[in-house]
Amino acid sequence: MLDALTQRLSSVVKTLRGHARLTEDNIQEALREVRLALLDADAGLPVVKDFVARVKEKALGQEVVGSLTPGQALIGVVHSELVALMGGTNAALDFATQPPAVFLLAGLQGAGKTTSAxxxxxxxxxxxxxxxxxxxTDVYRPAAIEQLATxxxxxxxxxxxxxxxxKPVAIAEAALDWARKHYYDVLIVDTAGRLAIDEAMMAEVKAIHAGVKPIETLFxxxxxxxxDAVNVxxxxxxxxxxxGIVLTKLDGDARGGAALSVRQVTGKPIKFVGVSExxxxxxxxxxxxxxxxxxxMGDILSLVEEAHAKVDRVEAEKLAEKFKKGKDFDLDDFKSQLQQMKKMGGMASLMDKLPAQLTQMASQSPExxxxxxxxxxxxxxxxxxxxxxKPExxxxxxxxxxxxxAGVQVQEVNQLLNKFEQMQKMMKMMRGGNLGKMMRNIKGRLPGMR
Known part of the structure; x- marks a missing residue:
């Protein structure tokens, strides 16, 4: 996700090494990199010009305090301006209405409305x-109705x-009537799209909107x-x-400019993002x-929230209880840990939320x-x-x-057993209360750490 933008902006720090403070001369090249990075990421030119101007205004003359380098100081300004550009804070859904709260989803065909619903x-x-x-209410594509039913x-x-x-409006109004009579809290209405914007589609979605009066109209x-996303x-x-806006297929977009531009153009907050199928x-x-x-910099908060939501606590407690009784970590436990990782979206999902340095280290480990x-x-x-x-x-x-x-070479079985033995030793050290010693051992093995 957003890989190209991340790589370009990460290089900005390197251009400012050796300077004591941020000045117009030494940030000129860095700002040029920021501007090119955003344009390459498909952010709109007006959005980019405005963004770079604000960064320059706030960065000029800023003292480099403490252990910060000029590059880090500039990245701090860029970070705060990116946050402002994308809306500042999380915009939650509005439920403050007499139930059912109606959420209407609108957009072009293929944008991911039905899946998002x-x-x-x-x-x-x-x-x-x-x-x-x-x-x-997509009566033009039977497959869309069947997809939502599935x-x-x-x-x-x-x-x-x-x-x-x-008729689409009649469907929406009948659904709302049913939801009221059967005490539903929320009605989610999926609407029809077209391959491009046309008057008939807009007239229809406006009529549905007037018929059900949604408290949330999500694009x-x-x-x-x-x-094109910005224009639509x-x-x-x-x-x-x-x-609000739902931004889909963000996992497949290495550029990410739409995430930066859509909110600015519409003035409406991005409320949700689709990050996998x-x-x-x-x-x-x-x-x-x-x-x-x-x-x-990674997104450790989301990673922690994901762990709380998806990790099987019963399995985690079973493993902890096993250690308390002095039993060894075995290959069933090893397999269980792999399955927990899968539940959190696999390695790709985890790496997307890790800081770049850790991601690079992890990507260098083919296992x-x-x-x-x-x-x-x-x-x-x-x-x-x-x-x-008993792997022994x-x-x-x-x-x-x-x-x-397993359809593999014996060498791969040996490699797995070697990795397992390393983890088994680590688990024994944790059980013995030697966590400090274990951390020193890990630190010594990692590049750049002493």
Whole structure:
């Protein structure tokens, strides 16, 4: 996510080494890099010019205090201005209305409205425990109605039925009436899109809006559209009283300029971002956290929240209890840790939220890749329960059988066992209360740490 922008902005720090303070001369080249980075990321020219002017005004003459370098001081200014550009603070959904609260999703065909409707329903069900009703008014594409029905079934969320013979406004109004009579907290309305903006689509979505009077009108836009996303956003903002934006497919957009421009152009906050194709790949948008990600600082807060939400606490407690009883960490425990990582979106999701330095270190370890993790799990699955509990019994003949069962070379089985032994030693040190010693050992192995 936003990789190209992160790499370009990270280089800004290097241009200011050796200076005692920020001056017009020494930040000129750095600001040029900032401007080029934003333009390459597909941020709009007016947005970029305004942004660079504000950064320059706030950075000039700023003293470099304490242990900060001029590059770090400038990045601090860039960070605060990025936060301001993207809205300052998280904008939560508004539920302050007589139930049901109606959330209307609008946008072009292919932007991800239907998937976002399902993801939003899932998020609200898990985090607010509200009673949700979904409805599709896209009578032009039977596949869209079927897609939402499938999502609703898989997510165990209620769906108000609709079909292609009905009028979109009538569907929306009937769904609202049903939601009121059956005490739903939220009605999420998925609307039809087109491949491009046209009068008929805008007239229809305006009529649906007038019919159900939503408290939230969310514009769903594909971040990979770049500048086109900004132009479409402007058109929808002029046609509808938008309350927020859902930015989809951000995981596939290495540039990220739309995230910086859409809010500025519409004046409306980005409320959610789609960060993977999975149904849990949907996050509340936090400008400060996103600015930190863009600048390679990572997003540890989101990582902690994700861990709280997705890590199996029962499994974690079982492992802790096992250690208390003095039992060793075995290959079943190792496999369990791999599965916990998968629940958090896998290595790609974790690395996206880590600071750039840690990400670079992790990316240099091929055993941490997604495919490698799957192969590791396959090797462990090829072992018998006894072999997983007692890895010391794994001699040459057993290793050959395991390799054949997993479809790998014996060398990979040996590599896995070596990694497992290292982790087993680390776990023993933790159990023995030698955490300080363990940290010193790790520190000595990491590049650049003494």
């Amino acid at each position: 399902g993801k939003l329903a899932r998020l609200l069900t898990k985090t607010t425990k509200k009673k949700i009703l979904l409805v599709s 999502l609703a079934k898989n997510l165990e969320v209620d769906l108000f039925p609709s079909d292609t013979s009905q 769903v836009v594909d971040s990979m559209q770049g500048q 956003a402007r058109a929808f903002a002029e046609a509808l009283p938008l309350t 999975k149904m849990d790949g949907f996050e509340a948008f936090h400008p400060e956290r996103m600015a930190s990600r863009i600048l390679g 941490l890749g997604e495919k490698a993790l799957a192969r590791t799990e396959g090797i462990i699955n090829s072992m018998t329960p006894q072999e997983r509990r 019994i794994l001699k040459a003949s057993r290793k050959r059988r395991i390799a054949a069962g």
